[in-house]
Amino acid sequence: MAGVRSARPATGFRAFFSYKVFASAVFTLLCLAAVSVLLSSYPSHPTDAAAVPRRSFLASDPLRARLDLIYRQAADHSAVATAYAAYARRLKLDSSRQLHVFEGLAAAFSDLSARLAAPIDDEDAFRPLEKEAKDRVKLARQLVGESKEAFDTQIKIQKLSDTIFAAREQLHRSKKLGTLAGSIAAGSTPKSLHCLAMRLMEERIAHPEPYRRATAAAPSDLADPDLYHYAIFSDNVIAVSVAVNSAIKNAEEPWKHVFHVVTDPMYLPAMQVWFVRRPPAGGAKVEVRSVADFGFLNASYSPVVRLVEGGRGDLSVLNHLRFYLPEIFPKLRRIVLLEDDVVVQKDLAQLWRLDMDGKVNGAVETCFGGFRRYNRYLNFSNHEIRDRFSPRTCAWAYGVNVFDLGAWRREGCTEQFHQYQRMNEDGTLWNPSSVLSAGLVTFYTTTKPLDKNWHVMGLGYNPSVSVDEIQNAAVIHFDGNMKPWLDVALNQYKHLWTKYVDTEMDFLQLCNFGL
Numbered sequence: 001m002a003g004v005r006s007a008r009p010a011t012g013f014r015a016f017f018s019y020k021v022f023a024s025a026v027f028t029l030l031c032l033a034a035v036s037v038l039l040s041s042y043p044s045h046p047t048d049a050a051a052v053p054r055r056s057f058l059a060s061d062p063l064r065a066r067l068d069l070i071y072r073q074a075a076d077h078s079a080v081a082t083a084y085a086a087y088a089r090r091l092k093l094d095s096s097r098q099l100h101v102f103e104g105l106a107a108a109f110s111d112l113s114a115r116l117a118a119p120i121d122d123e124d125a126f127r128p129l130e131k132e133a134k135d136r137v138k139l140a141r142q143l144v145g146e147s148k149e150a151f152d153t154q155i156k157i158q159k160l161s162d163t164i165f166a167a168r169e170q171l172h173r174s175k176k177l178g179t180l181a182g183s184i185a186a187g188s189t190p191k192s193l194h195c196l197a198m199r200l201m202e203e204r205i206a207h208p209e210p211y212r213r214a215t216a217a218a219p220s221d222l223a224d225p226d227l228y229h230y231a232i233f234s235d236n237v238i239a240v241s242v243a244v245n246s247a248i249k250n251a252e253e254p255w256k257h258v259f260h261v262v263t264d265p266m267y268l269p270a271m272q273v274w275f276v277r278r279p280p281a282g283g284a285k286v287e288v289r290s291v292a293d294f295g296f297l298n299a300s301y302s303p304v305v306r307l308v309e310g311g312r313g314d315l316s317v318l319n320h321l322r323f324y325l326p327e328i329f330p331k332l333r334r335i336v337l338l339e340d341d342v343v344v345q346k347d348l349a350q351l352w353r354l355d356m357d358g359k360v361n362g363a364v365e366t367c368f369g370g371f372r373r374y375n376r377y378l379n380f381s382n383h384e385i386r387d388r389f390s391p392r393t394c395a396w397a398y399g400v401n402v403f404d405l406g407a408w409r410r411e412g413c414t415e416q417f418h419q420y421q422r423m424n425e426d427g428t429l430w431n432p433s434s435v436l437s438a439g440l441v442t443f444y445t446t447t448k449p450l451d452k453n454w455h456v457m458g459l460g461y462n463p464s465v466s467v468d469e470i471q472n473a474a475v476i477h478f479d480g481n482m483k484p485w486l487d488v489a490l491n492q493y494k495h496l497w498t499k500y501v502d503t504e505m506d507f508l509q510l511c512n513f514g515l
Contacts, residue, residue: 070129070130075113233318241502257285260287260335278504342400346475348475354402356402365452374395378437399479413446454473455475
């Protein structure tokens with residue numbers, strides 16, 4: 001009996017505990033159900049909030065999936081149509097059919113996307129929109145397929161054009177930099193050339209008397225009009241010596257040739273020492289003078305002198321002396337102007353027997369085709385140039401020029417030069433530093449073309465000058481930046497100049513000339 005009674009309380013305890021577990025489980029399930037209801041009534045991610053207005057009306061998942069697919073297709077093809085319209089606009093096809101078609105298609109897709117975002121009551125209302133979207137997608141794919149090849153070709157052409165333009169710009173910049181570097185190299189004084197001038201001036205200062213006597217005892221026939229007279233304006237001692245030496249060595253009657261060298265006052269002693277120590281061979285004569293020796297060259301007479309004294313650093317009185325030949329040589333009837341960067345290869349006596357046909361200047365023309373005509377050197381947008389000159393007139397070159405000084409005086413060429421120089425003080429008619437442009441306007445109708453064999457140019461910039469042209473030339477010209485006394489000289493031509501260098505001059509050896 002005792003055992004039976006003790007078992008009842010245990011049974012009641014287990015029944016009470018089972019009831020509490022059951023109640024807790026029910027409560028937990030109710031709580032989970034409530035949380036699930038709350039979560040299902042709100043979007044699962046903030047970014048889906050915009051989709052709620054157009055999705056909440058749909059009752060089934062299949063319709064929701066169809067709407068999402070149509071919406072994405074409309075958005076994707078709208079972007080494609082907009083991109084093709086932009087390409088057409090970029091390729092300058094504004095008047096073409098493609099631009100208008102793709103712009104209209106992009107607008108239609110935008111309108112369709114807006115209508116797909118609006119509330120739809122049922123599937124009957126959704127089905128027309130779905131059909132319209134499919135039709136527009138099909139049309140867009142068809143248009144893209146038809147236009148893709150043409151657009152790709154146009155894009156390739158545009159890219160190729162852009163590449164060509166960029167390459168041309170780079171080439172233009174490179175040419176400008178190359179020209180600048182070349183002009184700096186040509187305009188700078190090499191160390192050896194500076195050394196030579198300083199050595200000669202040092203000699204003049206150390207032993208003044210012999211050179212004073214030598215320069216004072218000038219020959220009396222320096223102004224004899226029956227001799228062959230040359231003018232060279234330069235401050236480059238070795239270049240002048242080569243031009244003079246080459247002309248004398250190739251002259252049949254060297255004793256008839258007279259060379260008038262005019263230089264800057266600073267280089268006058270060096271030039272005098274050179275030709276005193278190394279006098280010309282064969283009885284030829286050399287006269288060395290300074291720019292300062294010509295009293296008529298003053299600011300009241302010469303516009304060039306006035307501008308130089310006024311601070312114009314782009315002008316050189318020495319370079320413009322060629323426009324004052326009748327004043328510098330009043331007793332002469334004819335003179336040949338040589339540049340200092342030429343080499344004479346044949347006897348030039350024939351130039352004094354040349355029939356000038358009443359012209360002032362005899363020069364070799366440089367035009368070929370449409371190149372190197374007056375329109376390259378003068379500003380024909382200015383009416384002063386346009387009214388006076390023809391842009392198609394053939395240009396000529398300095399280097400070896402025959403001047404009939406009688407015809408010069410008769411035509412008043414120096415006065416014409418002064419007139420044009422005053423007109424060009426602001427540099428609007430031509431580059432003020434260009435003596436060639438000034439010569440073209442001064443001797444516009446008074447230039448006689450010479451045979452091209454008298455003067456072959458390009459040895460200072462053109463590596464392709466014909467060997468036959470060089471061999472047949474009376475004078476070869478190292479015009480350009482690659483002068484033969486510079487390190488940048490063209491090696492295939494340099495020997496034509498160096499063979500006339502007087503290597504027995506002791507100062508050359510002291511100055512390390514690389515000859």
